Amino acid sequence: MSDQLLTIEWKNNKLVLLDQTVLPNEIIYKEYDSAESVWEAIRTMVVRGAPAIGVTAAYGLYLGIKDAPESSFEDFRKTLKEKSELLATSRPTAVNLFWALERMENIAETNKGLPVAALKETLLKEAKAIHKEDEEINRKIGENLLSLLEDGMGILTHCNAGSLATTKYGTATAPIYLAKERGWNFKVYSDETRPRLQGSTLTALELQKAGIDVTIITDSMAGVVMSQNKIDAIIVGADRVAANGDVANKVGTLGVSILAKYYNIPFYVAVPTPTIDLKTKSGKDIPIEERDPEEVINLFGKWTALKDSKVYNPAFDITPAENITAIVTEKGIVRAPYRENLLKIFNDFY
Ligand code: MRU
Numbered sequence: 001m002s003d004q005l006l007t008i009e010w011k012n013n014k015l016v017l018l019d020q021t022v023l024p025n026e027i028i029y030k031e032y033d034s035a036e037s038v039w040e041a042i043r044t045m046v047v048r049g050a051p052a053i054g055v056t057a058a059y060g061l062y063l064g065i066k067d068a069p070e071s072s073f074e075d076f077r078k079t080l081k082e083k084s085e086l087l088a089t090s091r092p093t094a095v096n097l098f099w100a101l102e103r104m105e106n107i108a109e110t111n112k113g114l115p116v117a118a119l120k121e122t123l124l125k126e127a128k129a130i131h132k133e134d135e136e137i138n139r140k141i142g143e144n145l146l147s148l149l150e151d152g153m154g155i156l157t158h159c160n161a162g163s164l165a166t167t168k169y170g171t172a173t174a175p176i177y178l179a180k181e182r183g184w185n186f187k188v189y190s191d192e193t194r195p196r197l198q199g200s201t202l203t204a205l206e207l208q209k210a211g212i213d214v215t216i217i218t219d220s221m222a223g224v225v226m227s228q229n230k231i232d233a234i235i236v237g238a239d240r241v242a243a244n245g246d247v248a249n250k251v252g253t254l255g256v257s258i259l260a261k262y263y264n265i266p267f268y269v270a271v272p273t274p275t276i277d278l279k280t281k282s283g284k285d286i287p288i289e290e291r292d293p294e295e296v297i298n299l300f301g302k303w304t305a306l307k308d309s310k311v312y313n314p315a316f317d318i319t320p321a322e323n324i325t326a327i328v329t330e331k332g333i334v335r336a337p338y339r340e341n342l343l344k345i346f347n348d349f350y
Helices: 035-043 050-065 073-088 095-110 116-146 174-182 198-209 219-227 253-262 338-349
Strands: 008-011 014-018 029-032 154-157 187-191 214-217 233-236 240-242 247-250 267-270 316-319 326-329 332-334
Touching (some): 008 050, 095 116, 116 174, 116 267, 154 219, 187 198, 187 219, 219 253, 247 253, 253 267, 326 338, 332 338
Parallel strands (some): 154 187, 154 233, 233 267
Antiparallel strands (some): 008 014, 247 316, 326 332
């Protein structure tokens, strides 16, 4: 992964984000120094993917409080809450956003005895810790997933749960990068992923740059490749896993899971534990983002339907737990019954 594109960097007390909206045609890095500009970057998908959104929000919250008055903790807490609430409205589905903001707020509460200037430094350290942990987590997810795979397999993925959606390795792509380090060869199929094309513009880009064999297909071709025995395993990421094992991920994941069941192909979901939300009981309770209709009917500045067409554009769907062979985390491989076994992962490790 030597010439990996860096998604997020903390540089000269500013946040630097790779602008994912212009990939693969342009490589542009943008600098951010306020919570408001970070909010805009998440909302417009300059940065996207659940873990990357979480890391970005943590830095965004620090940027929001770095110039806050230092006279009292109570005044500081007011600014912290205000900026956290703002960042929380950037996107609704990926729980990592809320997880990271909550973790930052909790650190402030735990350290409220510190002078505010020192507390600000503590919050920056926490954001950096969240950033660093993400890389370690992904490597472990990759190792756990690799134990379920074999050299030479055909793997289908949907959307981008790759290094661009995280700090390094990605979640769904982590075993693919680790396999490459071992000298294994997978044949990867990447769904294009309408409407924002994360599969072709991001997943295929990063895998190709790493010298991995990747083939792009349109979303409607997933059934064909499965019927032709080209796929031995499906690996996707997640934006939120509910307590019962239902998974919210990029729209189209549900269809892939149904096809996988029909063709009897293992369907794995790769998730860092911060993506597991035990407070959300089932998929029905996960808020699904609906995005601008233009994403569906305006492609690269050209209308592909009448401008005033009726459009439905949910950005995510819910894959029911029963379609999932295993949820693979950094703490281990979780199988049904998910309600019991997801809880166990938390009880055993926290
Ligand atoms: O709308 P996006 O691009 O933020 O959606 C991203 C996904 O659905 C990913 O699969 C998910 O966040 C997991 S990223 C490791």
